[in-house]
Amino acid sequence: MKPYLMQLSKTMAYALRHQPAQFGLTLDEEGWVLVDDLVAALRRHRHDWQGVGPEDFAQVIAQSDKKRYEMRDGKIRAYYGHSTPQKVAQEVSAPPVILFHGTTPRAARIIHVEGLKPMRRQYVHLSADLETARQVALRRTPRPIILRVSALEAYQEGIKFYLGNDSVWLSEPVPPRFITEG
Template sequence: MNLVDLSKEISYALRHAPWEYELELDEQGFVPIAQLLHTLNESGTYEREVTQADLEQIIAISEKKRHEIIGDKIRALYGHTIPQIIKKEPGIPPAVLYHGTTHKALPQILLDGLKPMQRQYVHLSVDVDTATRVGKRRDGSPVILKIDTEAAQKVGIQFYIGNDKVWLCDRVPKECITA
């Protein structure tokens, strides 16, 4: 079984189109594992039945930690584009976070700050390497922005835990960004 393809389908289902899979996310973005497995297996896409062990393996080998299992439920940790707001756990981030972006987007960011655009939250990385990898999806030589989270918190910005490499927030004011 191709776990990369399976991981992409799970991400799509949990982050972007749960209704296409007849999944209902709770307020924290979780769905019962049994419900997800049923819909994946019902499709007949995979050469064998998808199991909870497959889901656990995807999570264990994933460099980006996109999903999490708690008890009998699974969720995508970040990147949601669905209209439903997924409530995240507030936290105190490191003093500095990073954001990889395109040269084209930079002037607008420096004018307006960072906004979530088509996502629910702005995604920030804990290190330059992660921000660079993210930025390279849209620009071969991305601009890495430095985010002063302490200054952001002083003006009322709340940060949320994404995973061990990603922090989330609703926006980042331009005054808290250094290019």
């Protein structure tokens, strides 16, 4: 991906996941903003982004290694990752039997005691497959620890799970009894 699009994708994450107000944006209940409003916000944000437009968002979406943003009907949103105080409503869904969570050795030790918490985000983030979990952990450590979450069992005991995209699931906090290592 060209550096221009990578920079754009990162700024889109700030605007759509973390600091919409700083961009003069308000996410609706499902995290959507109008594409035109995001365009205007980004043009205000950087003077060399005067030419930014919806086709650039489409390129970010098409060329990205991950499915981070969804654009349709003149609106755009992030699938996951939000940290705004107002919780973005996600679609409750029955998860697969096992989901994965990639993390650091240090965090893993705490998670075995306290369970998985959303930390700075609105939801716990889980991976549909081992390789995705490994990549998530590699952002933070050269020694990934992969935790297995008995997701369906947890769901059946009342913990809500939400479909983020094809490879990312979201959930409420997960107690340690549903978590094993390796």
